[in-house]
Amino acid sequence: MPELPEVETMIRGIRPHVEGRTIERISKCRCSCKPITITPSWSSITRRARGRTIIEVRRRAKRVVLELDSGDCFVIEPRMTGLMLLSDPPDPGHLRIQWDFQSPCNYKSLWFWDRRGLGTLSLFTPDELSHRLGPKFLGPDALEVDGAGWHAMLKKTQREIKVAMLDQKMIAGIGNLYASEILHRVGIHPQKKCSRVTKKQCGLIAEHTVAVLSEAIRYEGSTLSDGTYRNSLNKEGGYQNAHLVYDREEQPCDRCGDVPIKRIVQGQRSTFFCPICQRR
């Protein structure tokens, strides 16, 4: 769930209540499920976090970064079901990490909640951070790439466009849901080969990528039918109501009238598209 717009919503939500605050303690929540992946050792994390001030909250691709006054950075990967919360978890049984802050404020704590538990918590030194968030693992942020950038990326691969859009070291931030929505708005078939996408089409991809992701951010992300995704105050997003193809199999395409939306599988992931509006 958390793709670029959802993670952006998380950081915007927690930033005013987390930046400038000093960590009194960090703790692992006791829950009955398997623990999430944490690096490095817990003892190293507690030692390096206690008493440090969070000087900046930011997003890198689909990750949350909390920078400490020591230069160390927490990096939280929500993956499938992770949330950053200031209060009220969807359920108390899947809280994973709790940061308690000094000096009372509206919100005394910050939580990482994750139902499936595929998410991760890391504490990186500056060197580790630039390596782990650098070009070896993550391409440029999807909001920053123009038509020429897309063209330079796409011409280097033979893959299908929708599969390539999910490759984070090519373009970072787009996930399964928004890839389908963007391609529908551009009018490109998800199975079109990257090498056959024209420069002009790359301009449209860049334009619609920014338009879709920005609008999704304004709506505070998409909460799908399983209801998992919430903002930092446990409130649902609103962009699911604007979806034109995602999770709309067999429903009529709004754009061409009444042709049913199709679902196919690409790289073990569902893709939704309109067979009329989207051409190979």
Place this chain on the structure above:
DNA sequence: ATTAATGTTCAGAA
């Protein structure tokens, strides 16, 4: 009662 599906990432194999 199984099986398949769910928004992500990445190591390891092809």
Place this chain on the structure above:
DNA sequence: TTTCTGAACATTAA
């Protein structure tokens, strides 16, 4: 080198 597969996990629907 690039691309593909499966596993990590919890929960729900078929």
